[in-house]
Amino acid sequence: MKIKLLFLVTFLSFALNMAQTKISGRVTYKNKGVAEVNVTLKDTYDGATTDINGNFSFETSEKGNKTLLFSHPKYIEVEKQILVDNQEISVNAELKEQINEIDAVVVSAGSIEASDKKRATALLTPIDIYTTAGADGQISSALNYLPGVQKVGETEGLFIRGGTGTESKIFMDGSLINNYFSNSVPGIAGRDRFNTSLFKGNVFSSGGYSSLYGQALSGALMLESVDLPDQSSYDFGVSPIFLNAGFQRLTESKNSSFGASLGYSNLKLMQDVFNFNTDFSEAPESFNGDFNFRIKTKAGGFFKYYGMYDSNRLGVKTESLEPEEYDWSLVQLKGKNTYHNLSFKQKFGKYLLNAGTSYSFNRSDLNFSTEKDDVENGKTKLLTDGNYINFKTVLERKVNKISALRGGFELNGTSEKLSFNEFVQKHYKDLISSAFVETDLGFSNHLSAKIGVRAEYSSYLEKSNIAPRLALAYRFAKDWTTSFAYGIFYQNPESRYINVPVDLDFQKAHHYIFQVQRTSEGRSLRFEAFYKKYDDLIKVKNLSFIDGQNQYVQTADNNNGYGFAKGLELFWRDKKTFENIDYWISYSYLDSKRDFMNYPVSLKPNFASEHTLSAVAKRFIPKWKTGFNLSYTYAKGRPYYDIATQDVNGEQQYFVRHEGRLKDYNALNFSVNYLPNLGKNDAKAFTVLVLSVSNVLGSKNVYGYNFSMDGSRNSAVVPPVNTFVFIGAFISFGVDKTQNAINNNL
Template sequence: MKTLGQKILLLIFFLAFMMGYTQIKISGKVIFKNKGINEVNVTLKNTYDGATTDAQGNFSFETAEKGTHILTFTHPKYEEVEKSINIDSQEIIVSVQLKEQISEIDAVVVSAGSIEASDRKRATALLTPIDIYTTAGADGQISSALNYLPGVQKVGESEGLFIRGGTATESKIFMDGSLINNYFSNSIPGIAGRDQFNTSLFKGNIFSSGGYSALYGQALSGALMLESVDLPDQSSYNFGVSPIFLSAGFQKLGNNKNYSYGASAGYSLLSLMQKVFNFNTNFISAPQGLNSDFNFRIKTKSGGFFKYYGMYNSNTMGAKTESLESGYDFALVRLKGQNTYHNLSFRQKFGKYLFNAGTSYAYNRSDLKFSTETDNVESGQTRLLTDGNYINFKAVLERRINKISAVRGGFELNNADEKLSFEAVNKHYKDLISSAFIETDLGFSNALSAKIGIRAENSSFLDKSNIAPRFALAYRFAKDWTTSFAYGLFYQNPESRYINGPAHLGFQKSQHYIFQIQRSSEGRSLRFEAFYKKYDDLIKTFTITPGKEQNQQILTAFSNDGYGYAKGLELFWRDNKKTFENIDYWITYSFLDSKRDFLNYPVSLKPGFAAEHTLSAVLKRFIPEWKMGVNLSYTYAKGRPYYDIVTTVDNATPVNYIRNEGRLKDYNALNFSINYLPNLGKKGAKAFTVFVLSISNILGSKNVYGYNFSVDGSRSSAVVPPVNTFVFVGAFISFGVDKTQDAINNNL
């Protein structure tokens, strides 16, 4: 019994000792901006003791430790905090306030006026190369695919991006930071030129419909910044064949995967399709073109890149239309065009600095010949010959301040040398635009950021300078919801084609105000944007008519007295395979209210290139068991206004007036395409084939783009598409590369 009593007494003393040793309670609250934070890990450093905060930020745990210890507070979205405590015999109460963990991934990004598709924002990417190739009606062209985004007007008779009430020349396109002066091919009046650059050359893009960065200039309305690919995944050979073109190319990747080079060539001819379809345009010489390009890319040992891209294109075509002038049966126009473009860029990190430099050279030659035909006899030939040489150089140095803040600055030189010869007009236009800029990204928190910049330019031709501030602010006010505001001042030289005589001209100017609300979650994106643009100092022109054909009229600038505005609302919704299995779709709506008094407009008018309402829808359905992608797109645009404006002379002063005006019928087009991948699913296949069937305007809507008028205004003819409905069939084959998984992942 004595032994048992001793054991019981010993056990009581041991339990009392242990209870006294483990009864120290540590509790408290973790807050951020006076609100409790849940799921914060609270741990006694170098022990297993700790707890996790509840929804109100409270925590509590007990420990048997004694003495001085470190209490740690960790959460992925907040900076880690360590607090020293002394554990003795009394309960410890600790209150801690955390600071937000600044993260490049979580930080809100200014997005007012811009839509980005690049490797940096792949989760919300818009219009990647796969998007463009699989958008029905886009014909694989970047510019055509952008017509299905808010802010871009559908203008079929002329190439270019018509953005929010701006002309095509008021938007600019850049490649790796350098200006592309000849992005579109040459064409004849009434027929839009095509993209001259291969869509697969670019890995991403930033399309800005206003309020863009101070790194870019000379664009009153908007900008498209294209980013070329770095190195291919592996070497490959590619072939394309269809009734209208043949193409071939290759990409060779170095053994150490630190360099690559490639080339491609293609030939196109539309004559076969003329025999199949009933064309609206009477091509006396079917459109044909020859294109080629070469590229190389070198990766430096420290991760930098040299990139070179060069291309050469030539194209010809000729068309005949019924003459609007009495005494002539037909009007004829023939084109010979040549283009070349070279782009060299360098990107390299030097410690905390990132250096980007690039230079480009472009040459463009357009040789147009106009004539008339009467009783099968051609006569009265006139020639419009233009030659342009363009050199661009740009350098940007950037330094990161922290994870979400940076400052960058640099300079740009843009030299233009153009010659024009037409009837009595012969000119040689030269201009060097020198620019300097500085811009900073300021990340105040993961929920608030700003972009502030300023750009200064000088034009040697105008002998004038300007200073343009830019500002943007973004704020995340709820989970997945952000709002942005952007303001900018933008300048642009008058178009050289209107400078046909002495004139005291200055920069044209626009101011942008943009407000956006956006909700982005995985696979879904909703954007609402309101904008106002004010245009000042636009050029005014009067008309010179050397000959009788309307195409021979030229405009000559005489002042900067023009002005205008554009305001509107835009909506964009995209659902990428989240609601419906294997279905990606997006819907856009744009409302535009715009007026201008510029060029030869006698008063302030709604521009002839601006539709009040535009609605677009794109749908893509991938059917894995059929190895097929089915794509639809639809565009509706309210009928645009048209004007017949002529010049008279009143007391030796040119005066413009409207002789005829009206409104076009509403634009409608439903497009359809199918992509069939016969070897999809064959793992390790060294040949990859895609068959494409595309039908543009499948319902055959008879759309009208505008009207041409005779010199006396008594006769007119509609400007219509070359063909109402067009069918394209082609095959694209790649050797030496297995694209099966890419096709599955991207739902080709």
């Protein structure tokens, strides 16, 4: 009997110890249930996963003091101490968001970034630019297919949201690039001086940009150059209009590289084949060369250097609008330019140092002459030599995973000598000193802010300014974010209009930008509204003289100009819906008026189109290793003005003598790129054959009109050629980029 009783007590004790205890509760974030949260007893296999409402329930045979663990990739882990006995346990947990760089919302009002890996749809990568029909491999041309950029073909520059081409600035590795475009003559736009393949990424801002950058009323393009190559390579390119070759050499240690390239172009052959609108007395010709090196230090620092030189020349002959004085006029250009950029990046503990300097020299030698009955009767010479130096340093510290503080200073020096027919002789000097500070504040994965301020002092103006900047971003749904940006932006008056002593101030602009964006895998939708207010824009007057004919230069007179620009923009890109097809559509509406330069009253600028629509489509066929690309641009006709002067009570006054609207701009472009297999299958070579046709339909677009001195005659400003065909081959030896090119097209 004692043995049976002992067995019964032991059995009951074991049964009680094996009894299951129920643990249940609810997991929430901001009072809303969270699904897919793992709830476990630490160091055991017991647990459960929350349902759609955040509820969980499980049973355990464990006893005593235990730790209940709540985990989810998007939230910070939570631990709860509990006592497990024979009674049911109810435990609730409130989660806190896990802040990380991948999930954090990004401030994007007014900007498009191609190097940010967090974005599902990157824009303006090198492969984007090379495969956009009509872009001609130029970064600035590819930007014309994005919202906010106006299609202006008669002069170089980025015309952004009602701003002139000089109101946007371009930077390389943080340093300003002066004279990004080649020298040219009136009515013909200069080309990009820099090879697209030099850059691995970029940020294009059409407004509200960072306080790290200044001296741009409208927008900024920040380019980031490539790092060390994967391996050594040799490149060769040939076409009827150019020939170039280059190399990149990676050292055995793989910690440094160097490279160089040479190029020559001449439009003479194409001028003989095509019916050009422009009568080139001397076909456009250019020569360029560059050298670069990259060094990665043992301490983790990184040096980059890039230096280039180019020269170009051309001559244009036009029929005179003053036939009683001369039959035709001739303008000849000789241009030279050199640019050097050195940058350094190094991490020191919690701090990241970015420092860079650049130097450039630019010479533009323009000669104007006129002739009647082949007898020369007048000459004008405009010679400009410019030296430009920029130094900038930025120190940054990460506060946490998505917050940072950065600050620094910048020096931008200019020394220009100008000679205009012995009448105007000037030496313009200015040193702009700048200091800036900026912080990224990540309040959560759904809310972030960028707050900054920039201060500048101009030695020429002898004035200073302070420009605050603010941007906010909020994710209000899974793939939807909204952003707002505000800022004040200053810019010196253009030096080419400063020909006599005058008291001037900074030109000023206020930016207000609101954006809604939806980004998912392979798709991007952006809607943006903006308003810009301009103050203190320069007004000019004619500085006249007689030298065989009536001649004058425009010179700055005061800062009484003003204006505004407002509009709506829409952008849609889709790389997912259709197999092997990438397409995007952009639309811009712009309402703008200005009273600046020689405008007698507030007018719609002659470089601003009210409606602009662009569409780009790319179809890549992997089996053929061939890509077919189309692009189309429509722009409502821009206004044009014939602004003349009259004497009123001894005072020079401007008035609009003729005005009208240009015909609407239309251009359909096509290109095809083929990646053939050359040599043996294991040969490391990459070849691209390119055929492109600009303005396939031959639309006769007009950029503006030139008027005679009395306004009785005019001539249209048109593209040098209506339809242009380009054929070229590009070969790289030492590295096979074929698969990368295919992947980037899908």
